[in-house]
Amino acid sequence: MHTYSYLAIMTDYxxxxxxxxxxxxxxxxxxxxxxxxxxxxSKLCFFSFLGWVLKNxxxxxxxxxxxxxxxxxxxxxxxxxxxxxxxxSIWVYLCIGLxxxxxxxxxxxxxxAKPIPVNA
Numbered sequence: 440m441h442t443y444s445y446l447a448i449m450t451d452y453x454x455x456x457x458x459x460x461x462x463x464x465x466x467x468x469x470x471x472x473x474x475x476x477x478x479x480x481s482k483l484c485f486f487s488f489l490g491w492v493l494k495n496x497x498x499x500x501x502x503x504x505x506x507x508x509x510x511x512x513x514x515x516x517x518x519x520x521x522x523x524x525x526x527x528s529i530w531v532y533l534c535i536g537l538x539x540x541x542x543x544x545x546x547x548x549x550x551x552a553k554p555i556p557v558n559a
Contacts, residue, residue: 467525469524477516484508484512488505517535521535
């Protein structure tokens with residue numbers, strides 16, 4: 440019986456995970472490295488643009504452009520998956536659709552909500 444060190448076991452698990460991700464990428468014709476990079480960059484941009492939105496709200500400037508840029512940056516990895524992906528299960532499309540529908544609905548509710556009067 441072989442005695443494996445913790446590092447060797449973790450290396451095996453990382454290799455298995457890497458092979459699984461690459462296999463999924465090949466199966467669905469999506470580059471996993473590009474998808475992961477898009478995901479990370481899009482979230483960094485999303486939070487940066489949200490910061491810009493908050494800054495503009497505080498200074499009473501328009502928030503339309505930074506809000507649109509935040510929405511586009513949030514959507515990039517999902518758009519790549521929808522456009523470039525092949526043989527993707529219907530539940531993935533449903534989850535993406537529900538996520539965008541819920542996000543749009545919650546933004547609409549917040550924008551159309553009447554402000555609560557503050558008694559000074």
